[in-house]
Amino acid sequence: MQKIIKSLILGQKAFMVTIVILTFLSSLTMITVLTAYQANVSHYQTAYRTHKLPDILVKQDTQQDVAADLKGLKNVKRVSSAPSLMTQVEGKDKQNITLLLSDDTSHFNVQAPSNHEIVLASYLESTGNFKRGDAIQIGDKNLTVKGFYEDQLLGSPLFKYKQGIVSQTTFNTLIAQKGSQMTQLAFVNLVKAPKNSEKLLTDYHDRLKADLIYDKGYIQKAYTMLPTIVALVIILAAIFLFGICQFVIRFALVSGIAKDRKKIATFKTLGMSGRQVKLAYVSAFLLSNIAGLVVAILASFVTSNLAFKFFWHLNGFTSVRHISLNIVVVLAITLLMLGLSMMIILLSLKETGSISPASVFQDGQSKSNQGKFNFNLIKNPLPLQIGVAFKDYIQKIGHYMTFTLVIGLFLFLSLMIATLNQGFKGHVDSLFGLPKVDVVMRTPDNTIRGEALQQINALTPIKSSGYIQETKVLLKNEVIPLHRYSKMPSEMKVLSGHTPKNQHELLLSSNLIKTLKLKVGQKVHVKTQLSNNTEMTIVGTYQTINNLGKEAYSLVDLDLPMNSTYINLKSTSQKDKLLAGFHRDNVQLTDISASSKSLITTIQTAVKLLANMILILTLVISGLFVYLVSYLTIETEKRQLALKKMLGFTNVQLKIQYLFRSGFALALGIGLSLILDKFIGSFLLNGLVNLGGLTQFSVQLPLSYDIVIILLLVFESSLIVASASRRITKIKIGDFL
Template sequence: MYFRLIRNDISKSKLITLTTTLFVAAAAMLVSLSAILMVNLSGAIDSLMNQAKTPHFMQMHSGDIDTVRLADFAEQNSNVDEFQVLEFLNMDGAQIILGDSSLANNVQDNGFSIQSEKFDYLLDLDGNIINASDGELYVPINYMKDNTAQVGDKAVIGGKEFTVAGFLRDSQMNSSLSSSKRFLVSENDYAQIKSLGSTEYLIEFRLKDLSELGAFETAYASAGLEANGPTITYPLFKTINALSDGIMIAVILLVSVLVVAIAFMCIRFTLLAKIEDDYREIGVMKAIGLRLSDIKKIYLAKYATVAAAGSLLGFALSLVFKDMLLENIRLYMGESENSSFAAALGMIGILLVLFAIIAYVSGVLRRFRKISAAEAIRFGTSQEKNAGAKRFCLNGNKLFNTNIFLGIKDVLARKRLYATMLAVLVISAFIIIVPQNLYNTISSTSFIKYMGIGNYDIRIDIQQTDHISKKSAEVLKSINSDSSISKYTILTTKTFKTKIEDGSEENIKIELGDHSIFPIEYSEGRAPAVEAEIALSALNADEMSKKVGDVMTIVMKGKERKLTVSGIYSDITNGGKTAKAVFTDNSADIMWSVICARLSDKSLVDETITEYADRFAFAKISDIDEFVTQTFGSTIKSVGKASIAAIAIGLVITVLVTLLFMKMLVVKDRFSIAVMKALGFTNSDITMQYGSRSIFVLIIGIVLGTLLANTLGEVLTGAVITSFGASSFKFSVNPLSAYVLCPLMMGCSVLIATIIGTSGAGKIKISENIKE
C-alpha cells in the first residue's frame, strides 16, 4: 500500500520531490566529503610521516657544531631513541636552474642534501626511499606542481649539470609554509657542489615516548647545545602539512553544516506545502476515524524514501568528487593509511543525516493534531490569522506601485510564514560571502600582518652565512645612500634562554631592532618601546601563560634580566613562536638579519631587487608581495576553489528554495489569487506581487547574511586561523564582490525562481476556488 501511495504522490509532485531529493543529496554529499577528506588528510599525513620517519625534534643550526657533545647528550638522555645530524647545503637561487627556469627570484631557502641513513627519509611519489645516482637530481614536489621542472629536464647547479630524475616528498618541508626546500643528490655530487653554498645542520632526534617531547625540549635548551636556527617539533610538522588542505576542508565542513540546516528547512517547506495541498483529504481521513499515527506513516514513508534516495545519491556524488578534492593531498602526501575507513565514516555521516531528517519530519507531522476535520473539509485549507501590518494600508500608499505594495504588505502580515525563507536566504548569503571574504583576506597583501611582518616593499634576508653583522652593515651602507628608498630598518634575530615557571630554561628567539619603522598590528598591547620591554607572538604567550603586563626572565651573559610583556601579536612564521624587543646585545650569536625597506616609487621594486641581488650575492632579496604569494600560494588556491564552490552552492540553494517557497505559497493562496483575479488583477500583476515579496525578503536576508558573515563568520574563520599562530583575525572585504556581485547574483536567481514558481498561479480558476 505504502509503495503505491508513494509512487502516486511522486508522480503528482515530480518537481517538488526532485528538489527535495537534490537538497538532501547536496547535504549528504557535503557531509560525506567532509568526513572522507578529513580522514584521508589525517591518514595521508600519518602515512607520510611514518614512511619518512619524521624527527620528533629538529633543531636547525648555522655555524660551528660539536657533534661529539650532541652525541653524548643523546646517549645520556633516556628518552632518545635515535639521533643524527644531517647537512643542508643552502644555495643562492640564482645558482639553481631547472630546465628553462631559474630560482633567482624564489623566496624559499633552497638547499641540497644526501639521503639520510637512519630516519627523516626523502621519498619518491610511490612512498619509497630514494637512492640518487651520480648526475641525478630529485626536486621538491612544489616545483612539479608549479611546472618549474619536469622529469628528464636538464638542471644546472652552480655550473654542474644534472638530470631531473624525479620528484620527492619531504615530510618536513613539503608545505609552501615551510621556508626551506630540500633537493636530493648523490654523495659524490654533494661533495662536488659543497663549496658553492653555506652548510646548515639539521640536528634531529626521535624519541621513545613522544608525550615527553616538552621535557626533552627543556632538557635540550638547558644543556646549552647548538640552537642557532629554528626549532621545529613533530606536532608542528603535522600542523604545517595540514594547513593548506585543512582550511579548504574547514570551509567545506562549514558549508555542509549550513546546507544540512537548509535541507531541514526545505523539507519543512515541501512538507507544509503538501499538507496544505492535502488539507481536505487529511480532514476526511480524520473524520472517518483513521488514527493520527496511520496518517503520519503515509507522509513519513514518502519522506523517508526521498531522504534515503537523496542520501544514496549524495554518497555516490561524494565518491565522484572526492578524487578531484583529494588530488592535492595525494600529490603532496601520498595515499592515506585510513582510506578504507574514509568511505565508511562518510556513510556513517550520511546515516546520521538520514535519521535526523526522519526524526525532523516526524516532529513536523505532529501538527496533524491541530487540524480540525470540519474546518479542513469545509475550507480545504488552513485558516491562518494574519497579524501585523494593520497600519500599512493601501489607501495610504504613495511610495510604491500597487502590486509592490501588496507584496510587501503580505510579508509584514505573515511574518512567521516568511521567516523560514528569510532564514534560508540569510544562510545562503552567509555561505556565499564567508568563503569569498576568507579568500580575499589570505590573498591580499594585508595578510602579512598575520606573519608578524610590517608594511614594506623589499625584504633582504641575510642568513646561513658567516659574518652576518659585517655583511648587514655593508648592505645598510648602500641603502643609506640610495635615494629611491624612503625608509628602512634592520631586525636581527638571536636566541636567548628564558626561565619558565618551574625554574628550568627554554630557548626563545627574539627579533631585535626598531619595530616602530614598520609597525605590525598587536591584538593586545603595543610594540616594545624601551629596553625593559618585550612583545610575544600569540603561540609563545599562550605556551608561557603570559599576558600584557606580566614579567618574564631572560638570561643574558649568564645574568638574569627582567622584561615586561608590552604586547601580543600574530605570527604564523617560524612555527609561530617569536618575540620582539629593542634592547642591544653583543653576547648571543646572530641567527639571521632581515633588512626591510620601502621605496618612494613602488614601480621600482623589480629594478631595485635586481640591482641589490647582483651586488650582494650572500643575501636573499625578495618582493614582499611575491614572498606572501609563494609562501601561501597553495593555501590561496585551495580556499579559492572552495569559495567558487560555495558561490555555486549558495546560488543553487537560493533558486531551489525560492522555487519551492513560491510553489507552496501559490497552493496556500489559491483562494486569495482567485479573489484577486475576480477583482481584475492580471497574471502579470500577481507575478509582480510575488516577485516583490521575494525581493523584499531577499534584501533583508542579504543585509542580515552580510552582517552575520562579517561577525560570526569572522569569528569562526578566526578560530581556525588563530590555531596556527594568529592572535586576531579580521576579514579583508572586497566591496565589489561582497556588496555588489553577490547580491546581484542572488537577486537574479530569486527573480527567475519566482517567475517559474508562480507560473502555476495563472492556471488557478476562479470558479473552483471561491466557494462557501
C-alpha cells in the same frame, strides 16, 4: 498505501526532486570530504610509523657532532645524527634557493644518486623550479638533477628547507665549496613530547643556537592544515545544504498538508487512520532522502579519490594513490541524514492529526487566521499595495520565515566564503605567520649597505628599510625569537606602553605576553647568547605582522653583525623585477617568502576555486529555493488571488504585492545574514582557520563586496519571483470562486 505514496510523490514532484538533489549534494560532499580527509591523516600517520621518524629534527650550524650533547638530556630517549650542508643555488628566473643537502638516505625516503648527481624533493619539479637533467652549480662544482623523490614528511614543501640528496663522495667535495655552510642534523626521539614546542630541549646548553626544523606536533599540524581548512569549508557548505534540505522538507510538508487537507480528510473518511496517513507521508519523503543518499554513496567512490588526490596535491605530492570508501563515515552520514530528516518529517506531520473530515468539508475553505502578529490595514498609513502585501506577509510569516532563513543563511555562507577568499588573497602571509617583508638584503659589512640600497631604489622604489638582528633568548624557560630593528617597521603596531628606549627595556608581542602570563611594567630575567641573566622591564606590547607572534623586540646589544637589511618596496608586485634585475658582488637579495610561494599560490588557488564553486552553488540553490517558495505560494493562494481579482485588483497590482512580500522576506533574510556576519562571522572564521592550524583571521570583507553579493542575490531573487508571479495572470476567477 503504495498508490497513496506514489500520488504524494507525484503531487509534489518539484519538491521531491529538490530534496533528492539537496540530499545528494550534501551527503556526497560530506562523505567525500570526510573520507578523503581521514585518508590524508592516516597516510601521515602511516608514513610517520614507516619511516620511524624522530620527534624533533635539530639543525645546528656547527662542524661538531651534537648527538653526544643531546643524548645526556633528561627527556631524550634516542639520538642519531648526520652532517648536512646549507647552500644557495639558482632556480627558476635566477632566483636564489636555499638547499639543505645531505648524503643521509636512512631518514629520507630515497636512493642515493651517483657522484655529481642530485635528487631533489618532488615539489621542486611540480612548482617548476627544476627539471630532470638541469645543472645546479654549487661553488665551482656542477651537479645534474637525476630525479625527484617523494617523501611524505621530509620531502614535503611543508618542511622548513628545500631538500636535496647527494652521494657521500659528492657531499665530501661540496663541503669545501664557497657558499656552503656545514651544519649538523640530529634526529631526536623523546621520552615524552611536551605540548608546547617552545619548551622542547630547554635544558640543552646550546638551545639558543639550535634550530628545530621539524617537530612531530608541528609537522602533523602543517601536514593536515590545508586539507583541514579545505575540508572544513566544504563541510560547512555541506551542512548549509543539508540544513536547507531540511527546510525544504518542512516547507514542502507544511505547504503540502495545507494543500492536501481535503485529500487527507478523504483518506480519513475512507477509513485510513491518522498513523497510516503519517506513514504515507514519511515513506514518500524518506524515499526521496534515501534516493539522494544512495546515489551520493555510489558517486562518492569516485569523488573521494578525486578529493584525496586534491588534498595530496595540497601537501605537494603528485603520486596517485587509491583510497577506499570509509564505511564508518558512510554509516554516520546515513544515520545522521535519515535521523534528522525523520525528525523534521514527524514534527511537520503533527498538523495532520488535527485534520478531521468535518472541519475540512464544512465550508471547503482552508484553515486560516489572523496570525500571532496582527497588522491593521485600517489604521496604518502605508500605501494600499504595500499595506496589503505586508498584511499578507505577516499572516504567512511562518511560511515566509523559511524563505527568510534560507536566504539569510545562504547569504551568510556567501559572505563568509567571500571573506575567507579575501583573507587568503591578501593576507595569506600573516595567516601563515610569515613576516610581511618583501626582501632581505645580506651584506658582509655595513659599508656597501647604503650604496646597495640606492641601487635597489633606482630599480624599484623602496617604501621602507632598516637593519634587523635576530637571535633567540630564553624567557621563563621558553625559547623566544628576539628582534632588533634599526627602527620599528611601520607594519608593527604598539598596542600598549611604548617602544624600548634603552637596552633594558623589552617589548613583547601581545600573543607572547598572554601566553607567558606577564604584565607591562613587570621585570623579567632573560638569558641571551651573551649573558646568562639580564634583567629587563616589559615596557609594552605590540601586534606582530607575524601572527604566530610569540616574539619580542628589544634594543639589547646582541653583538651580532648588522648585515641583514629588511626592505619593503612601494609596490610589492615589483619584487620579481628587483630579484631578477639586481646584481652586485657580495650582496645577496632573498625573497623570504619564496619558499612558501608555491604553497601560498596553491592555497590561494584552492580557496578561490572553492569560494567560486560555493558561491555559484549558493546562488543556484537559493534561486531554486526561491522559485519553489514563489511557485508554491501562488499555488496555495490561487483562491485568494482570484478573490482579490474579483474585488478589483489588477494582475499588475497583485504581482506588485507579491514582489513586496518576497521583498520583505528577502530584506529580513539580508538583515539576518548581516547580523550573523557581524556577530559570529569572524568568530566562526577564526574558529575555522584555528582548527586548520592557522593563528588569526582578522580580515573584513570590503563593503563593495558585501554590496555586490547582496545585489546579486536581490537581482536573482527578484527575477525569479517576477518570473514565478507570471502565473498570477493565468488565474481565472470563475475557476476558484
